[in-house]
Amino acid sequence: MSAVPLTIHPYSSFSLSRVWTLATNTVTQLLRMRILWFLLVFSLIAVGAGFAFPAMSPEQQLKLLKDVAFGALQIFSIVVAIAATALLLPRDLEDRTLYTILSKPVPRYEYLFGKLLGVLLLIGGGLLVMDVIFSGVVWLKQSFIIADQIAALEHEQQASPENVAAVKAIISKYGLTISLHAGVWAVFLKAAVISALALLISCFASSTLFTIVITFGFTIAGHGQQLARDWFLHKHLTAGWEKGLSAIIAVVCPDLGAFDLVEPAIRGDVISSAALLSVTGLAALYIVGYTTVAYLFFVEKEL
Amino acid sequence: MSEAAATTPLQPAVTVENFSKVFKGTLSRKPVLAVRELSFNVQAGEVYGLIGPNGCGKSTTMKAMLGLLKPTLGKATIFGRDSESVASRQDVGFLPENPYFYKHLTGRETLHFYGKLCGLRGSELKDRMATMLDLVGLKNAADRRVGGYSKGMLQRIGLAQAMIQDPRLLILDEPTAGVDPAGSRRIRDLIIELKERGITIVVTSHLLEQMQEVCDRVGIMSQGRMVREGRLEDLISVENQTEIILENASAETLSKIRELVGQDAAAKLVSLGKPRTTLERLFLESTIQTGEGE
Numbered sequence A: 001m002s003a004v005p006l007t008i009h010p011y012s013s014f015s016l017s018r019v020w021t022l023a024t025n026t027v028t029q030l031l032r033m034r035i036l037w038f039l040l041v042f043s044l045i046a047v048g049a050g051f052a053f054p055a056m057s058p059e060q061q062l063k064l065l066k067d068v069a070f071g072a073l074q075i076f077s078i079v080v081a082i083a084a085t086a087l088l089l090p091r092d093l094e095d096r097t098l099y100t101i102l103s104k105p106v107p108r109y110e111y112l113f114g115k116l117l118g119v120l121l122l123i124g125g126g127l128l129v130m131d132v133i134f135s136g137v138v139w140l141k142q143s144f145i146i147a148d149q150i151a152a153l154e155h156e157q158q159a160s161p162e163n164v165a166a167v168k169a170i171i172s173k174y175g176l177t178i179s180l181h182a183g184v185w186a187v188f189l190k191a192a193v194i195s196a197l198a199l200l201i202s203c204f205a206s207s208t209l210f211t212i213v214i215t216f217g218f219t220i221a222g223h224g225q226q227l228a229r230d231w232f233l234h235k236h237l238t239a240g241w242e243k244g245l246s247a248i249i250a251v252v253c254p255d256l257g258a259f260d261l262v263e264p265a266i267r268g269d270v271i272s273s274a275a276l277l278s279v280t281g282l283a284a285l286y287i288v289g290y291t292t293v294a295y296l297f298f299v300e301k302e303l
Numbered sequence B: 001m002s003e004a005a006a007t008t009p010l011q012p013a014v015t016v017e018n019f020s021k022v023f024k025g026t027l028s029r030k031p032v033l034a035v036r037e038l039s040f041n042v043q044a045g046e047v048y049g050l051i052g053p054n055g056c057g058k059s060t061t062m063k064a065m066l067g068l069l070k071p072t073l074g075k076a077t078i079f080g081r082d083s084e085s086v087a088s089r090q091d092v093g094f095l096p097e098n099p100y101f102y103k104h105l106t107g108r109e110t111l112h113f114y115g116k117l118c119g120l121r122g123s124e125l126k127d128r129m130a131t132m133l134d135l136v137g138l139k140n141a142a143d144r145r146v147g148g149y150s151k152g153m154l155q156r157i158g159l160a161q162a163m164i165q166d167p168r169l170l171i172l173d174e175p176t177a178g179v180d181p182a183g184s185r186r187i188r189d190l191i192i193e194l195k196e197r198g199i200t201i202v203v204t205s206h207l208l209e210q211m212q213e214v215c216d217r218v219g220i221m222s223q224g225r226m227v228r229e230g231r232l233e234d235l236i237s238v239e240n241q242t243e244i245i246l247e248n249a250s251a252e253t254l255s256k257i258r259e260l261v262g263q264d265a266a267a268k269l270v271s272l273g274k275p276r277t278t279l280e281r282l283f284l285e286s287t288i289q290t291g292e293g294e
Ligand SMILES: Nc1ncnc2c1ncn2[C@@H]1O[C@H](COP(=O)(O)OP(=O)(O)O)[C@@H](O)[C@H]1O
Pocket: A302, A303, B023, B032, B033, B034, B052, B053, B054, B055, B056, B057, B058, B059, B060, B061
């Protein structure tokens, strides 16, 4: 139509630019749906928790603060993972936006990948912001407590350099540590696995509600899975087929318990990089597996 | 591009060969045989109209041409490429029936999104978006959210979206459905303009009068089958009749004509009276058209 023909790059079967376009559009869509109001609410909870309960021992105060904040982080990421993902595909189908997208040179795997990436960007960005706020609050609290204790020591005229250093060391262990960030990363991984699962379910479910309910069910089951496998299998029987069955359960329903690095992070334990690497690998396996199955359903889907 | 070079003028823009589609049944629904053994070709540069009653399989045929669903039997090609291949979609723009777009985007952002998906970038994309907004008359509404667009505006942003990568073929499913006569005429004029620029168009509509004004060839479908197909002129001209329209003819002239006809043993006067303007024309003449922006 234009006098000068447009420079259309020849079609390639994978284009990062198309995936990025789909992903950023998904982020915009979710942001404009005001899904991040959650973030504000949860950040307020974290800040509030930081300055409540002054009657407890310093260690307990810090532990409680981290408990509440991690709880908020987990709920935020799981709710966004399920609700946001479940909203995307069924809505595109209902509104027939999918027709116009897939009638452009966009392979179906790029569409799925773009949507998932969008949700992960949103959750990742949200968690990053919350991590910063959360770290700030823990650090502040920790500094207040240390200052208090040193003041107390001075009051008792026992503020020798050794004593001050000991107080600092003990409180810091319960305060802001690197494993806190590792804990947040594990929360992200768990949410990513749940998003991939929600995407898979939304590929054959026809409604948002159904996707939300089923994914939520799997999420609950996934948290209790380790228990169930132990109880059913290892406790009574030890044959080879049970191990197989156990593996099948682990594949169909994600073993979300495996991502619980939060407890050690709260206790202030050091999380080894090997442990971190292994949960990251496990998450990647689940995500690739679920997305592949999702694609197999989606490519056959009649629109 | 090598593919463009391979496209000789003789190669049809669209072929549909022996296409049949069965929608599988479910527990509560019987299987539907939506289209049976449909074949037709569209030559490059042609405007081809698919007409037929609701549920006769027009949309199903279009979706197969775009690879949105798989043929049960047969196949379709777009400029020689199988329509199931994603690459064939570079050459097509599609406006679906009752289109909806992301409500959270503005008109401009919508075009940007689809342009990026087609591989357009930078200032070229910006220019193209501006040209398209101008062409469909949505310049003033470009920065409003699509969620607030009227039906006619949705159809027009849909048309702009379909043309964003300057495709050689446009597939338009009911582009004037639910649009008021002025909007509908605007879309029709646009189709004529695009045809003059050499773009191939496949269009469905149940507004036969409009189809008559734009189509070179039509296929009439009924219950999933093609029942008539051919050049529009051949299909609708009544071979043994002639129409004369006179202006300011006196009563005397008219009676002379009648007399002449009476002298011819074979000829018969079928009708004589005042031609009527169409209701559409009357509507357009008597209402005020606000133009773009709405
Ligand atoms: N996804 C589907 N599942 C089952 N039946 C369908 C589906 N889409 C269309 N049909 C049926 O196929 C027939 C043709 O539909 P369609 O192509 O939309 O007709 P038209 O566009 O000519 O009005 C109709 O009987 C319709 O009910």
